[in-house]
Amino acid sequence: MGYTTSQTTIVFIVVALVCAFVPAFSVEDAEAISLWDTCLLKISPKCALDIIGVVFENGTITDACCHDLVQEGKVCHDTLIKYIADRPLLVSHETQYLKKSADLWAHCVSISQTA
Numbered sequence: 001m002g003y004t005t006s007q008t009t010i011v012f013i014v015v016a017l018v019c020a021f022v023p024a025f026s027v028e029d030a031e032a033i034s035l036w037d038t039c040l041l042k043i044s045p046k047c048a049l050d051i052i053g054v055v056f057e058n059g060t061i062t063d064a065c066c067h068d069l070v071q072e073g074k075v076c077h078d079t080l081i082k083y084i085a086d087r088p089l090l091v092s093h094e095t096q097y098l099k100k101s102a103d104l105w106a107h108c109v110s111i112s113q114t115a
Contacts, residue, residue: 036083039076043068055081055100056090066108077105 040048047068053059061069069077078101084090085097 036079039072039080042072042076051077051081051104052084054104055097056084061104061108063111066111069105069108070112074105077101 043051044065047061047065050059050061050065051069054061081097081101085094085101090097
């Protein structure tokens with residue numbers, strides 16, 4: 001019971017973060033919305049928060065989340081980070097976030113290859 005409540009709470013937190021950073025998409029972004037929905041299903045809410053923390057703050061990521069990120073795939077990772085980085089409050093630092101995203105991807109690929 002406690003585990004389910006905890007998981008539900010984490011999902012709500014991720015959804016709230018996504019809603020805060022990603023405004024409603026226009027109709028021409030239907031393909032991107034589909035990819036977004038597909039990508040969000042491939043990674044746990046905790047790992048999603050850790051990834052956001054690494055790229056947009058100074059967070060850390062576990063090896064397990066690195067494995068999940070690599071399983072998610074580069075296209076999903078790049079798409080999700082790009083959508084968040086394009087928000088008006090963040091766009092002035094988009095280049096920095098994209099570099100941190102690329103660095104995170106390279107780190108996680110190296111972690112996954114050594115496991």
